[in-house]
Amino acid sequence: MTVDFLELAKKRQSCRAYDQRPVEPEKIAHCLSAASLAPSACNSQPWKFVVVNDPDLRKTVAQATFGPVLSFNRFTMQAPVLIAIVSERQKLTAKIGNIVRKKSFNQMDVAIAAEHFCLAAAELGLGTCIVGWFDEQALKKTLAVPHRKRVELILTVGYPATDQTRPKKRKTLEDITCYNRYP
Ligand SMILES: Cc1cc2nc3c(=O)[nH]c(=O)nc-3n(C[C@H](O)[C@H](O)[C@H](O)COP(=O)(O)O)c2cc1C
Secondary structure, three states, rough: OOOOHHHHHHHHOOOOEEEOOOHHHHHHHHHHHHHOOOOOOHOOEEEEEEOOOOOHHHHHHHHHHOOOOOOHHHHHOOEEEEEEEEOOOOHHHHHHHHOOOOHHHHHHHHHHHHHHHHHHHOOOOOEEEOOOOOHHHHHHHHHHHOOOOOEEEEHHHHOEOOOOOOOOOOOOOOHOOOOOOOO
C-alpha cells in the first residue's frame, strides 16, 4: 500500500484500459467511504453514487459517454464498474451561497468527492477515470434519475490493463503559483 501522499497522487491517473477482472464490492465500499469523507460547502454532502455493475446496464451507461463521431470515451465499455454521481439537495446556507457568491458549490463538492474516491482507488491498485462528457438525459433515463436532478460526473473503475504509471504532464509550480499578489 502506498503511504506517501505525493506518491499516491502521482500513481492516480486516468485509466482508459481495463482488465476484465471484477472489482471486489468491499473495495468499492472502501472508496465510497473515502468519498463520503470529502469536505463540502456547509457539510451538505450533496451527492449520491449510483454504482452500476450489472453488465447490461453498464453497457447502456457506457454508451451514453460517446457517439460515432466523438468516440474518445469508448474505453468506458471496458470498465467493470461505472459510477454516476448525482448532485443532491444542498443545505439552505450552501444554496444561498451559490446565489449570493455566484458559485456552484454543489459541483465543487461532487468533484472533491470524486477525487477522494479516485485516490482511494489508486491506493488499492484500482484504475479510475473521471468522465464529464456524456449524454446526461440518456443517462438519467437509464438510471431512473429524476428529471430535475443533475448527473455531474461518471467514474470508471476497474483493474488497469497495465500497471505502468505515465509521467505526469503538468504546469510547473512557478507557472501556477504566486505569493501575496496576482502577477
Ligand atoms: C471534470 C473532469 C472531466 C473529465 N472528463 C473526461 C472525459 O470525459 N473523458 C476522459 O477520457 N477523461 C476525462 N477526464 C480526465 C482528464 O482528461 C485527466 O484527468 C487529465 O488529462 C489529466 O490526466 P491524469 O488524470 O491521467 O493525470 C476528466 C477529468 C475531470 C477532472
